[in-house]
Amino acid sequence: MTAVFEPHCLVCEKAVDFGELICDNCRGNLHSPSLSEGDFKVYHYGKYEYPLSNLIKEFKYHSHPKIAQIFGNMLAKFFIDLKFPELNYTVSYVPSNFSSIHEKGFVPAHLIAHHFSDILGFPIINLFSSKTHKRQAQLDYRKRNENVKNKIKLIHVPPKNIIIIDDVYTTGASMNEVGNLLINKCDVLIGITVAKAYRYSFNSSL
Template sequence: MLNSIYTQLKHKLLHLLEQFIPAQCLICQLASDNKLICKDCKSSLLQQRTCCQHCGLSLPVSQHFCGDCIQQQHYFTKLHALASYTTPYSSLIKELKYGKKLIIAEALGELLSLSILENLNAQQIKSIEYLIAVPLHHKKLRQRGFNQAALIAEAVAKQLSIPVLKDAIQRHKETLPQENLSINKRKKNLHGAFHIHDNVHLQNKHIAIIDDVVTTGATINSLCQSLLKAGVASITVFCISRTDTA
């Protein structure tokens, strides 16, 4: 009873605040009709990318596979990225991760969901049974206080009505920062980094992995290998940004 009254009062207060203090768009800072991102910014941000249709790498012209796909094996069926790692996405992701502006995860998740709906057909989306966020090592999670991929996954789950499989996978190996490592060193760095809990049954499941940024795909491929060993049937990857160079 008290919880119900509290909830009603909270909603009424928020409604009153919205009347006197209109919400601002996270991108242009203008009034956004109480949306996280205004209509104009949303339209400009949801642009079609010319990219590799398999790994999402930015290309001058879209094609089914790219040179990177030929040079290294990817263990996912398809990677779809909302955008390349350029402004404003690079700035938003940094504000989320290092500025701890968690509301940005909700906005990015909403944009990613809209992009998925525009680029995948209804059957492809319906076939996905679970979303899995790329996990952080417990030390990094404790240091940051949150997993940005998990926050984005929750937002996507709400928009697409696909459940998030939580605490199914542990990143039990503390890896080195990937930025300055070669592709081969990245693979070695991530070997055996992920562990799927024994009580999680993923046989013949169709999974979508959620991440904020994909660079070479080493982290994603390492996670995919663990999932495939657990019997997963297929893996799609959804991310906010894909870097322009692998």
């Protein structure tokens, strides 16, 4: 008796080849690039909607480490396609707050940044410590800003050319806080995220 194991696409459940996590069709629908321009530029590989959002949820809430590899690959290819000047970049990532580290046992952005830096041959450094106490996902826009404000601290002298990786860009609060700490201390600062989520529909008091 042999147990038959047929791998299925994590997004649409269609049968895939052994060793594959997602089907070609879903893979082809993940890329939808956009750019957020604030104090520095943050590039987004795709939108936080089907099928990319499913893959991100699978990664974050079921700690699926192979998906980090897929995301690292995607972002590395994205970075190359964007044709940035050839510099000695150092990779870092937006810190997770304490409670999410305790709950998940891993830092999603760190795992993605790790694969990204590996593929491109850039060193990776943990530049920040974080003292936010509430998970960002539970908060609205104003509270997200308050939650991260002055809570992320720089723990190393920043390198000259920095790429900051994050998984999902929602309000930009974490990315901007990180940017504020670096912007006058480095020459080049680039943000790259797997996805951009669009503003909530609930009423903000802003």
